[in-house]
Amino acid sequence: MIARRDDAAIAYPFKNGIYLNITNRCPTACRFCIKRLLKWRFEQWNFRLAGAEPSVSQILAAICAVARRKRFSEIVFCGYGESTYRLPEILEISREIRALRPRARLRLNTVGLGNLIWDRNIVPELRSALDAVAVSINTADPDQWVRIHAPLAHFRRKGFESAIEFVRHCVASGLDTTVTAVRLPGADVAAVRRLAASLGAKFRPRPAL
Ligand code: SF4
Secondary structure, three states: OOEEEOOEEEEEEEOOEEEEOOOOOOOOOOOOOHHHHOOOEEOOEEOOOOOOOOOHHHHHHHHHHHHOOOOOOEEEEOOOOOHHHHHHHHHHHHHHHHHHOOOOEEEEEEOOOHHHHHOOOOHHHHHHHOOEEEEEOOOOOHHHHHHHHOOOHHHHOOHHHHHHHHHHHHHHHOOEEEEEEEOOOOOOHHHHHHHHHHHOOEEEEEOOO
16 A cells, blocks of 8 residues: 555555655754654655655656555645755646646645745745645744754754744745644743744644654
C-alpha cells in the first residue's frame, strides 16, 4: 500500500490523505523532528531519499499507486524535509492532481521559510495551486524559535520574522491557514495560539513524540 523509490517512500497513506515525501532538504534541524528521533522511519516506512529526489513523474506515479488502493480526500506535501525547496514541482504536481481529482484538497505542511529559500514571496504561486497550508511556528518568542528550530546560518537572523510574514501572506491570499505548535517543554503553546489569532490563522497544537 505504498509507493517506493528504491527503498524510500515517496507517497504513503495517512488518515484520509496521501502524504508526499519529495525532498529531505531542510532549512532547520528542528529539535522535535521525528526524522531524527525515528531515524528516518515512520510506522513501516523509510523516508530517506539519500539525495535522490523523485521527479514529478515518479511522484505522480507514486500517488496513483497509493490511490488505486485507498480512498483519499487530501494530498499533503509533507515528508521528511521542507517541500518548498521544490516549489516548481509542487506547482506542477498540484496542477496534475487538480485535473485528475478536482475535489481533492491540496495542503502544504511547512516550517514557513519558503520566502527566504526563494528570496521572494512565493505565496501567490502557492495560492494558485493549493487549498491549505499548515505552518509549524511552535513559539511566539524569536529567540526561542532559533533554539527550537536550529536554523542554518542563512535562516537564523530573519527566520522567525519571515515565517510570521509567510503566515500573514497566506491568510491574506485566502489560503486556509493553520499555525501549529508542538507541545515542547518550556514552549508557551497558549502564546502561539494568541499569535495565530492575531495573524488571522487557525491554530492546532501537536503532541511531541
Ligand atoms: S523542517 Fe520538518 S523535516 Fe525539517 S527538521 Fe524541521 S520538522 Fe524535521
